[in-house]
Amino acid sequence: MSSRERVYRTEAIVLRRTDFGEADRLLTVFTPDRGKIKLIAKGARKPASRKSGHVELFSHGLFLVATGHELDIITQAETLEPYRPLREDLLRTTYAYYVAELADGFTAERDENRLVFDLLKAAFGWLCTAQDLQMAARYYELHLLGLVGFQPQLFVCSGCQKLLEPEVNYLSVADGSVLCARCGHDRPGTAELSVNALKVLRFLQTREWETCRLLKLAGTIHAEVEQATSRYITYHLERKLKSVEFLHHLRRQMAAGEREQS
Ligand SMILES: [Zn+2]
Secondary structure: OOOOOOEEEEEEEEEEEEEEOOOEEEEEEEEOOOEEEEEEEOOOOOOOOOOHHHOOOOOEEEEEEEOOOOOEEEEEEEEEEOOOHHHHOHHHHHHHHHHHHHHHHHOOEOOOOHHHHHHHHHHHHHHHHOOOHHHHHHHHHHHHHHHOOOOOOOOEOOOOOOEOOOOOEEEEOOOOEEEOHHHHOOOOOEEEEOHHHHHHHHHHHHOOHHHHOOOOOOHHHHHHHHHHHHHHHHHHHOOOOHHHHHHHHHHHHHHHHHHHHO
């Protein structure tokens, strides 16, 4: 007798969805008690499937799952929160892909982490309504990194262990950390990190979203903060994310469209 349950009920957030076989879908979902798992949604691509509406990308659902030999199978699904704007607005969709891809990239299968589940749920909610999607993405990045064991050290120099002063410091791409002016300024592979960018990073790392969402940042600071987290993430993930490339492409297109209109 196997000790595994034959059927279990779980909440899940759909991170990825790919076609599987003739009519099925393979879902990568994040659950509160089982971490990231892969599930089969049988017949989900048939137009008449009652299940297909409940396994939408980025939705939060309640699934009844049967344990399979290799992959577990969804037998019943109910949507708890559809996060509809994430599938209806291309920019929000792209950010949702990014949030999902980052969670997927930084977690291993069946590694339980309820706080990541809670953060994902919250992040999809923010992305549905936030005016400043970049801010929501930065906040999510910093908090996800903390939850998966890659919290960036933003207060102490990783070279000399002294407190970072309010001056130009350095982000070390090679170490994925921040260095003080003395340790960082002539070290290869470092980039300047302004006082304001470091302040913003610290603020996002230590405050609640409800406070951070009220911040208004100049475009240059936004760009600098994004470049800093992106460098840090790429270093630790050891690869670039597909959704980031698409996001940059989309934002360039939107900026060009705005220029044409004005
Ligand atoms: Zn130092």
